[in-house]
Amino acid sequence: MTATIKLGKLAEFLGATLCGSKEKEITGLATLQEAGPAQLSFLANPQYRKYLVGSQAAAVLLKAVDADGFAGATLVVADPYLAYARVSHLFDPKPKAARGIHPSAVIADDAQVDLTVSIGAFTVIESSARISAGVTVGAHCFIGARCEIGVDGWLAPRVTLYHDVRIGERVVIQSGAVIGGEGFGFANYKGIWHKIAQVGGVLIGDDVEIGVNTAVDRGALADTVIGNGVKIDNQIQIAHNVQIGDHTAMAACVGISGSTRIGKHCMLAGGVGLVGHIDICDNVFITGMTMVTHSITEPGTYSSGTAMQTAAEWRKSAARLRKIDSMARRLRQVEKRVEDVTPSGNASSEG
Amino acid sequence: MTATIKLGKLAEFLGATLCGSKEKEITGLATLQEAGPAQLSFLANPQYRKYLVGSQAAAVLLKAVDADGFAGATLVVADPYLAYARVSHLFDPKPKAARGIHPSAVIADDAQVDLTVSIGAFTVIESSARISAGVTVGAHCFIGARCEIGVDGWLAPRVTLYHDVRIGERVVIQSGAVIGGEGFGFANYKGIWHKIAQVGGVLIGDDVEIGVNTAVDRGALADTVIGNGVKIDNQIQIAHNVQIGDHTAMAACVGISGSTRIGKHCMLAGGVGLVGHIDICDNVFITGMTMVTHSITEPGTYSSGTAMQTAAEWRKSAARLRKIDSMARRLRQVEKRVEDVTPSGNASSEG
């Protein structure tokens, strides 16, 4: 369950410059503060430089500029955080699924399942689905009719794909995620809601990750579309016909309403909510819990919400805020009255 | 997987006035902009009228007043959006579950399961549950003891009903929804939380829809109650003993705290949160991400939250807002001082 890898091998794997013994054995990863004498650590954020000198780590991934700060072995790389990301997989205790189809799985006769896949217990694969080479589908998954999963995909146990969900290569989907659910489409007629069949599908690019218990609804007419390299955290809601551009990332608890389009290389922090039918351009960063009610056409960072206060102060602020319109009118009035009685020259005295 | 239906049949089904060939074959639905020459489209929102003239659609559902705007075939109806909702089901590629009980399903001896149902693979139905005629229960569902599902219900794969959940007719429940979970009931005694058994159930009316990964907790003592025609989107939390009136709809990520009652024909937009033990009257609309901390007794539209700004502007606003109470006091003071030195007649010069 835990790998042991020699430092020389790690240097080779990373193309790093090793200062220390090639034969030293590394058994795992840890932070500078917590690493023990057989663990590899890394220094990426300058804030943590103070922990370098005292670290018990067997070796540290770091930049050339920091190499002198550590007495032990060092692996000098251009980007220590990326190097850490790369070696992390070598020490991952995640069990590797055995190749093959668990005998309890229920697979439609006309499903196309590559011989190199791993299909877990009690998984159901429906008619005309296509599972490509190297794919792992965990236990308790449901793969609907005509779904496609590209090569080297990894589905945790208990992932549900409704019918007609097409997924690119190397896509990772965590437990509880539901892709292709029927979006919230209803026509209101005299106060009664009439369901609209959601006849579109979902199209997911390559190298996408979808988090725990996240929902991506199928399209109402056309497909819901998730671009390449998109990273979607846990507990997220993506409504029908949303389109997400390549390499956009969003943290947990985000909610995106129907038909909204998000550009490439955007970042949505946790708990952000977007109304439907708006466009967010490329390279937008939205801070946590922001309420986005209109399109964003300029790259940049956007926010909403109020700062936390003690409840006693907050109650006063909230009460005053309810009256801010009247405050603004009163301010205008008092300005006018002052204007009337003071020489206008004073107006510029402020700045 | 795709239906082909003649235009004449569609006109008949809808009671629409057809202007065009009865024999034209329709294979699907699309928006005015995206429809191809074998697809039906619709014009419901006047905003999209501009796309009518150039649409490639085989035919368009529209109102009489718009019929002249399209050169191709038209189906004139009173309510094009409702008509679209109705025909959408004819073109739905969703696989129809085969009647019967999958041999892998585990069904209690004393469960009453109608002969016309469809029960998916690996589904568990517990003691004394009752599944009515025409019900579809997808794979991996769990139907607890004494649950009842009314006629023509449709449960997606992987829906969990704890024991004593009673569901009306034609109810749709999407994947990952959990109905009847044990609500958050604890008595705090000297800093330690003691669990309170949740002995109530859940009662769900007819024609309800419940979205992906939504949770509806069972009652602590009496039942949690969802009225007829209620539509509940994805990722929603409905706590114990909530009551929701008929034909109310709520979009994704809403959270409703315990014992809160919501009236009929309300609409809650995405991300709205309600505290517990409050009453919302009928015909209330609450905009997205609003924080509802007290009862609402008048129909109307309600909101909270702040508008999005650039992060730089927002930081200034948020800092100022923290001091709004002091601003209000300073404004009052300056008003008084101005009052003291200017003739009172000026006070009315503003407006």
Add this chain to the structure above:
Amino acid sequence: MTATIKLGKLAEFLGATLCGSKEKEITGLATLQEAGPAQLSFLANPQYRKYLVGSQAAAVLLKAVDADGFAGATLVVADPYLAYARVSHLFDPKPKAARGIHPSAVIADDAQVDLTVSIGAFTVIESSARISAGVTVGAHCFIGARCEIGVDGWLAPRVTLYHDVRIGERVVIQSGAVIGGEGFGFANYKGIWHKIAQVGGVLIGDDVEIGVNTAVDRGALADTVIGNGVKIDNQIQIAHNVQIGDHTAMAACVGISGSTRIGKHCMLAGGVGLVGHIDICDNVFITGMTMVTHSITEPGTYSSGTAMQTAAEWRKSAARLRKIDSMARRLRQVEKRVEDVTPSGNASSEG
């Protein structure tokens, strides 16, 4: 499914002083308003004292001071709400799982499963997992490699534990919860996100409860840690390496970002969001939907957000709030101008 217990037995179980017949049979629990003549009720909150005199309850749990207010049988206890919590379990209609392993379960040869457990249908238990005495694992659960579940744990149907999740004694986990999912760890290199393996696990204390569809991610390096007695409601997101102190409770829809530490005996109301890498000290209460962007070092109650208004008023408030920085500057300016033209003595006339 419904218990019948004599009042004398209940008094004995609770150590309560019974005023009334020991032989009276109680068949369930209800509120003062709804209780029928065979049901037990309780008076804990003084607000409900008004319902006492007219209650049809067979008997009421109450404090000595309230005993005179009810003509029927009373069970006098020091803490009626705690007493209600304790007796609630006696009347819980929740089916008790039969001891044994369902024949459909798939259990690794080297898993250690105590003989006194109950394992539901279609549950998967992976290599080297350890299930202690008295544990119930519902149907459709997945227990990953090397997981440990302490004595008397109760997992609802459809709970997923990834590998290396260690759970203390008497822990309750509701349906749809996912423990040990791979947190949101990516290194960005030239605009592309590179996945970081999440090599830590999850460590959960004793007497913890985890709600429906809640996600607790595994640690990136070290473990994510949930203390003893922590109560976590539905639809919650707990990111990698979060640490939660003993006896803290959080209501539904809370989101906690990575590496944030929360103290003991805290309470987070519904929809609260916390950024990552902050510390919340012991005994902090955070009101609903608050956005927590920095550490809290003093016990107390904290809030953010704006009060709900009608949408018409809210639009005005929101527009004004966007300009609050300019308002503050204008206020300062008018104060200065007034200062310039009025005797400074006036300044103290206000307060």
